[in-house]
Amino acid sequence: MTAARSLPSIDREQIRARFALSYVPERHRRIIAGQEVIVHCHHYNSRIQRTVEGVADIDGKGIVRRASEQAFARQIAYAIEETDDEATRWVVAEELFAELGYGRLDLSKANEGVVTQSAGHFVEGWGVAFGDDRKPVCTLAEGFIQAAFIAIEGQEVEARETECMHCGADACSFTVEKTGAAAEVPAAPERIEGVSMQEHVELAESNIDDQAIINAVVGLAIRGTEEGLIPAFGVYLANTPADVYNGIAIEFVEEMSKLGRMESATRLLNEAGESCAMNTFRGIMDSPEWEALIAPMLQDQSDTLFALVALSNAFGWGNWGVTDHEPGESLEMVSFNGYEALGFLESRGKASEAQCWMLQGVSAGMMELVYGEGSFADRFGTFFVEETDCIAKGNSVCVFSVEEA
Ligand SMILES: [Zn+2]
Ligand SMILES: [Zn+2]
Structure with missing residues (x-):
């Protein structure tokens, strides 16, 4: 939360206004910052993650990270306005993360390789649903941080959670390593609007x-x-x-x-x-x-x-x-x-x-x-x-x- 205090010139409420929900009644769809979003609860979200990460023979964390990185890179890029300076762009990413309900990230030192999180949807979710399983659980945040680097810096990075509140830490901590490669915001798949057979x-x-x-x-x-x-x-x-x-x-x-x-x-x-x-x-x-x-x-x-x-x-x-x-x-x-x-x-x-x-x-x-x-x-x-x-x-x-x- 310290980042929020050290950047008094950026109006976070104004940035939040960019994420106003638009609901498409004929398709029953919710759109935030250009992306169709789905409302689910912590039971579903942590269970899906535990399912995918729990299989020993596949790279489950890699799957969660990649899916998050691709989709959030598009959403963050959509939410950024051309006139935003760099500090504002990082705040846009922080506020989008918060608006969507994933928690509170501090990205103010992301370029120095350090990100922290003081509240997390998955920390709460695993705490309630799977309290006994003690390992870092904020994989979606790792993907989100990677996405922010693509959308803001055009860089490929690897974000990894080193400490997690789910394991008793005061805050979740992530390291960020730049791979040296450039990365572009991935194009969205061509959308199929849905079949209208209701009549x-x-x-x-x-x-x-x-x-x-x-x-x-x-x-x-x-x-x-x-x-x-x-x-x-x-x-x-x-x-x-x-x-x-x-x-x-x-x-x-x-x-x-x-x-x-x-x-x-x-x-x-x-x-x-x-x-x-x-x-x-x-x-x-x-x-x-x-x-x-x-x-x-x-x-x-x-x-x-x-x-x-x-x-x-x-x-x-x-x-x-x-x-x-x-x-x-x-x-x-x-x-x-x-x-x-x-x-x-x-x-x-x-x-x-x-x-x-x-x-x-x-x-x-x-x-x-x-x-x-x-x-x-x-x-x-x-x-x-x-x-x-x-x-x-x-x-x-x-x-x-x-x-x-
Ligand atoms: Zn965590
Ligand atoms: Zn089906």
Whole structure:
């Protein structure tokens, strides 16, 4: 936080104004500084990271770092204005990191090879979810620091966390080593806007006013505090570029496939989505916002599930809806423009298998949350999902079919 104090001439509030959210209602997308961002909580984010970094035979940290570096280089470059001097550019990067909910970085000595972090989304996330696992956890910040060097200095660097608050340090510390190579902001993949088939699909009825929920959630300020965290709904939220999630998931599945372990990779990604649905949505259902806005609409048990779907549509995951539902037994959902399917198409072309690992897990997790009994551990895996159609395979929509396992 000392950097903030030593640069009184830079108005951080003004810089934050560059990151105003724009929500695209017809596509259910959230855009910050030119990038589509997805709202997820610390349970999902730390679980995905732990999944990818936890496999001994692949370079999981490298995967997380690369995906972050590529996407954040574009976002930081977009947020910088031509008239910004160098000190301001570094503050833009610090404030973007904070705005998105990742924490508070001090980049004022980055060019001398030292970066510190006084609060971190992943520090909080791992502390809550995986308190026993003591190793540095701020890999996404490493990628972000590398991205800042590309966007601000045009240089390739290696940022590595040497001390982490998760391991008991007072602050996280990173070393930065310049490789000597120049680096350019990577071009974004050519975007596919999504398939608009909504008029051909009949969604199931409920007592939920979807639009009222979406409007309310889009109206919430899901922005980092001064210390760069977003405590809300009983969890820590963050706004992560879809390109980061897709870069991580796609490369993880590819690396695991080379080892003949694709199935284990996709199961782990499903479980992260399943855990996200149970933990995030449980937090939301216990929140005062839910009590005020959504509880009055609930008449049937299944209305809870419909309300959760409306909420997720406001989180930027894309537009999906329920087409068929037997309470407690089965669920069929259709997704029109999930970020996983589109991200795969954009970066790899047509897939031979369905690619929406997160939505698959979430659709099972919602059934387990709404209809399951006992602890989350008891409910885990009690519903089975199959994604029969996927936009990434060339189908017009993604279709998720969930049944009791
Ligand atoms: Zn750390
Ligand atoms: Zn799909």
